[in-house]
Amino acid sequence: MTTRSRRSGAVLDPALVFVLACTLFALHGTQGPLDxxxxxxLYGGEQVAHGVPSYVGIFNSVGPLSDxxxxxxxxxxxxxxxxPILATRVVYLALSAGCCAALYLLGRRTFRSRAAGFLAASVLACAATFTEFASDGPREKTLMLLLLLLALVWLLDRRWFLAxxxxxxxxxxxxxxxxxAVAAALVAVAVERGGRVRAFVxxxxxxxxxxGIAVAVFAADHALRPAIDGFLVINAGYTRQPSLLTDPALDVRLMWGGYAWTILPFLVGLAVLPLLLAVHWRGGGARRRALVVVLAAALASVGWLLVAMNGPPDLFDVLPFGALGFAGLVLLVAGALPEPGRLALVASCVATAMVATAVVAVATRTDELAAQRAVVDGVVGRLPPGATVxxxxxxDAMVLADRTNPTPWQVFNGSEDRFLNAHLPGGLSQYAAWVSQTQPDLVVLGDRNPEEWLHRVLRLQYVDLGTTGRWHWYASTGLGAPRLQxxxxxxxADRGLLPPPRSLQPGPT
Known part of the structure; x- marks a missing residue:
C-alpha cells in the first residue's frame, strides 16, 4: 500500500465508520422516553444555556461537561x-458515531490493521445500551467515551499534550x-525508550x-464551592454504590438487563485480550507497545467495576476493550485461513455486527416521548397562571414542562440525602419545612419513591392525583376543589398513555 493510499484510508475509513454508525443509530429514532x-x-444543559453554572442550576455528582x-x-x-430535546439527541447521536470512528482508529493502531478497526467499531455499535442511548441522550458517558478513546489514540501516537x-x-x-486514562498514560510513558520526562510533562x-479553565470559569461565576461539592465531596464522602465485589448478583442482572446477548462478544474479548498480548509479545515494536497500553486501560476499567457499578451505562468505558479483544481474536483466527477465507471471515463478522445493531435499534425504538409531552402538558396546563411546580x-418532567425548579435539589437518593443532611442547614427536615412553608402548587415525584422527609408534608397539604408512567403527581390543597377535581x-385520563417505568439501575446509595 502506498503512503498516499494509507493517508487516504486514515481519513476515509473513520469517516465511513461515522456515516454507517449514524445511519444505524438513526434507526432507533429520537422519540424515546426521557427518564x-x-x-x-438536559435540565442542567438548559440552565447552562440560560447562564446558570453547572451544579448551581441542578446539583449532581458527575463532571460539569455533562451538562x-x-x-x-x-x-x-x-x-x-x-x-432542545431533538437538538441534543441529534448531536449526541453524532458523538456516539464518533466513538465508533475513534475506536476504529484505536483498533487500527493497536493491531496495525484496518480490518481490526472495522471489527472493533462494528462490535461497539451493537452493544444494546450503547445503541439505545445513541439517540436517546444526552448521556454523559457518551461524551466521556469519545474523549477517553481520543486520549488513548493520542497516547499511542505519542501526542502527549493532546492525550x-x-x-x-x-x-x-x-x-x-x-x-x-491515567493507567494507560503511565504505562505508555514507562515503555518509552527515551524522552520519558518530556512525555510525562x-x-x-x-x-x-x-x-485550569474549568476552575477559572467556576471561580468567575462564584460557583467554585458547589462545583467542588458536586465533583469531589459528595462522591468521596457520601456515595455508596454496588459493585461486582459487594453485590455481584445485582450487577450481573444489571449487565444482562441492559445488554442481553449483545454483551457476549465483549466478555469474550476481555477474556482474550491478555492472551493476545502474549501472542504478539515476541513481535515487539509498535503492536506490543499498543497492546500493553490498551491492556492497562482495560484492567483499570474492569477494576472500577469492582469498586462501583451503578447501571448498564457504567460499562461504557469497558466496552471498547472487549471490542478490541474480540477484533484481535477474529484476526488471529483469520490469520490461519487462506486469503479468501480470511476476508470472508472478517467481512461476515462486520456484517453480522451491523445487522445486530440494526435489529437492536429497531427493536428498542419507541415514540414514548410524544406521550410524555402530552401528559405533562395536560397536567401543567390545568394550573393557574404563575403556579409553581x-x-x-x-x-425530566421539568424539562417537558419548560419549568425551572425553585431549588437546585432535584435528585434524591442515599448519596444526596446524606450530603444534604450534612451540608444543607437543617438538612432534609428543613427542606421539607421549606416545602411546607412555600407550598408549591404542584409537586411531581420521579419513579423512585420520595424519602420519609417529605411524606408528612404531602399527606397534610397535598392531594394525591395519581401516577402517570414514571411520575406521581400531588396538587396543593390551596388550588381549590374545582381545580383539584x-x-x-x-x-x-392520561394514566394509560405511558407504560410503567422500567428501572434497570438502583441509583447511587
Whole structure:
C-alpha cells in the first residue's frame, strides 16, 4: 500500500465508520422516553444555556461537561429554532458515531490493521445500551467515551499534550475516566525508550489546561464551592454504590438487563485480550507497545467495576476493550485461513455486527416521548397562571414542562440525602419545612419513591392525583376543589398513555 493510499484510508475509513454508525443509530429514532438521568443532563444543559453554572442550576455528582455540552447544544438549537430535546439527541447521536470512528482508529493502531478497526467499531455499535442511548441522550458517558478513546489514540501516537487534555476533559465529564486514562498514560510513558520526562510533562501540562479553565470559569461565576461539592465531596464522602465485589448478583442482572446477548462478544474479548498480548509479545515494536497500553486501560476499567457499578451505562468505558479483544481474536483466527477465507471471515463478522445493531435499534425504538409531552402538558396546563411546580427526582418532567425548579435539589437518593443532611442547614427536615412553608402548587415525584422527609408534608397539604408512567403527581390543597377535581380527572385520563417505568439501575446509595 502506498503512503498516499494509507493517508487516504486514515481519513476515509473513520469517516465511513461515522456515516454507517449514524445511519444505524438513526434507526432507533429520537422519540424515546426521557427518564430521570437524561432529564438531569438536559435540565442542567438548559440552565447552562440560560447562564446558570453547572451544579448551581441542578446539583449532581458527575463532571460539569455533562451538562455544559448539552447547554451549548441547547443554546445553538434555540438560535435555530430547534427543540432542545431533538437538538441534543441529534448531536449526541453524532458523538456516539464518533466513538465508533475513534475506536476504529484505536483498533487500527493497536493491531496495525484496518480490518481490526472495522471489527472493533462494528462490535461497539451493537452493544444494546450503547445503541439505545445513541439517540436517546444526552448521556454523559457518551461524551466521556469519545474523549477517553481520543486520549488513548493520542497516547499511542505519542501526542502527549493532546492525550492529557483529552484525559482531563473526559474526567470533567465522568470522573472514573481518570483512572482508565491515567493507567494507560503511565504505562505508555514507562515503555518509552527515551524522552520519558518530556512525555510525562507534556501529558500533565495537557491535563492542567482544561482543568485550569474549568476552575477559572467556576471561580468567575462564584460557583467554585458547589462545583467542588458536586465533583469531589459528595462522591468521596457520601456515595455508596454496588459493585461486582459487594453485590455481584445485582450487577450481573444489571449487565444482562441492559445488554442481553449483545454483551457476549465483549466478555469474550476481555477474556482474550491478555492472551493476545502474549501472542504478539515476541513481535515487539509498535503492536506490543499498543497492546500493553490498551491492556492497562482495560484492567483499570474492569477494576472500577469492582469498586462501583451503578447501571448498564457504567460499562461504557469497558466496552471498547472487549471490542478490541474480540477484533484481535477474529484476526488471529483469520490469520490461519487462506486469503479468501480470511476476508470472508472478517467481512461476515462486520456484517453480522451491523445487522445486530440494526435489529437492536429497531427493536428498542419507541415514540414514548410524544406521550410524555402530552401528559405533562395536560397536567401543567390545568394550573393557574404563575403556579409553581416542584420536582423531586423528576427533572425530566421539568424539562417537558419548560419549568425551572425553585431549588437546585432535584435528585434524591442515599448519596444526596446524606450530603444534604450534612451540608444543607437543617438538612432534609428543613427542606421539607421549606416545602411546607412555600407550598408549591404542584409537586411531581420521579419513579423512585420520595424519602420519609417529605411524606408528612404531602399527606397534610397535598392531594394525591395519581401516577402517570414514571411520575406521581400531588396538587396543593390551596388550588381549590374545582381545580383539584380537574387535575385528578386529567391524571386519570392520561394514566394509560405511558407504560410503567422500567428501572434497570438502583441509583447511587
Amino acid at each position: 430521570r438521568d437524561l432529564g438531569v443532563f 455544559a455540552v448539552p447547554g451549548l447544544v441547547v443554546a445553538a438549537g434555540d438560535r435555530l429554532g430547534i427543540d 492529557g487534555a483529552a484525559t482531563a476533559a473526559a474526567t470533567l465529564t465522568w470522573q472514573p475516566a481518570f483512572a482508565v 507534556g501529558y500533565v501540562v495537557g491535563g492542567l489546561v482544561p482543568t 416542584l420536582s423531586v427526582n423528576a427533572p 380537574a387535575l385528578r380527572a386529567t391524571v386519570a
